[in-house]
Amino acid sequence: MVTIEFLGPIQKAPLTLDAASLHDIAEVLKHDSEMAQWIENCAVAVNDTLVSTLDTPLKDGDKVSLLPPVCGG
Amino acid sequence: MVTIEFLGPIQKAPLTLDAASLHDIAEVLKHDSEMAQWIENCAVAVNDTLVSTLDTPLKDGDKVSLLPPVCGG
Amino acid sequence: MSTLELYEGALNVPEIITRWYAEESQYNYGAYIPFIGTVREEDGIEGLSFDVYEPILSSWFDAWQTKTEVLGAKLKMAHSRGDVLVHESSYIAAVFSPKRRVALETIEKFVEDFKASAPIWKYDLKNGARLYAADRSTAIAGAGILGGKR
């Protein structure tokens, strides 16, 4: 099982699901209407490291974070 | 009469002399051995405004300042 | 290695920028440049509010610190969480460097990358609501892979 957490302004409770890679998570979130506005502009981190490809493998206990557009300062 | 003052590290007392333009002052200073090391690298101000040509006219009471290379900060 | 400070609410700017100056006073830096960001009164806001995701902010900051140390320089940063009212300050980034060129170049690059990359989200406080500042926000480099971008 992996946990998905939604950061900042994404008003959504964490999800826990089975996933072997980020491809599986992309598939689930594509069908989630709450996520429609975020899918195209979120960065993705696995265990707090940003990743650049859906081929990133996942293992049991991993944490996936979705980071929407930022504006610090 | 105009006054010439030497700023910063130029260890030289002010001069007072007759001069109709900066050409006259250049002529005098060329023959001053104390000034040999400064002539080529000094900027010149007339009445505290930097000037860019020896054609600058001078009138009685003007102050000419010589500014050697700077390093503030 | 981190000198990253997070505070609830507005920053105490005099305390922070003078303490940092004192902390580094014996390390022979020739240039110190703090950048102080203050909440502007505009569009009728009462203030701004911030969410900070500290784990990724820390690793982003540490990566910058490592790059900066190679140049003989050092970074410090402070940021607010939660509400910061107009004319209060929410952000300080600072560089210490032996020489001015490295200091000037580093503060500019650091502040710009901060705006583009730091995992911090901004909200307008307006009429009692807390509204995500979507129009001023920037997608992090590499964003969109879940939608098929790579």
Add this chain to the structure above:
Amino acid sequence: MSTLELYEGALNVPEIITRWYAEESQYNYGAYIPFIGTVREEDGIEGLSFDVYEPILSSWFDAWQTKTEVLGAKLKMAHSRGDVLVHESSYIAAVFSPKRRVALETIEKFVEDFKASAPIWKYDLKNGARLYAADRSTAIAGAGILGGKR
């Protein structure tokens, strides 16, 4: 219009940078960047010493202030006269601006032009002597007309 401050000896950095912050706190500036220059211990010097020619420094500063005000921003500057020991500070330049880009660009250009143009002369204090720092000094733009350069 000037906010140019000259001091005998080292600058009181905490006093100056916090006072400037307070002075501008109600003017809705979003960015404040002070640049603080500190005397480095190197080549066995005990400190530096400065001569300042105030009339031309003031007019140079006022010309910068006028250019900066067009951008909605404001400059402040403090500098030492006389002796400043190692690890003490001799120079602060600061910009206040509504937005960060103008602030970052202005502080860089201002500090670089200051180094090239401000009528200030630097001396090393070494073994009790006061030695003109000729090798680190820059001829002002347009220098040399008395020797035939134009």
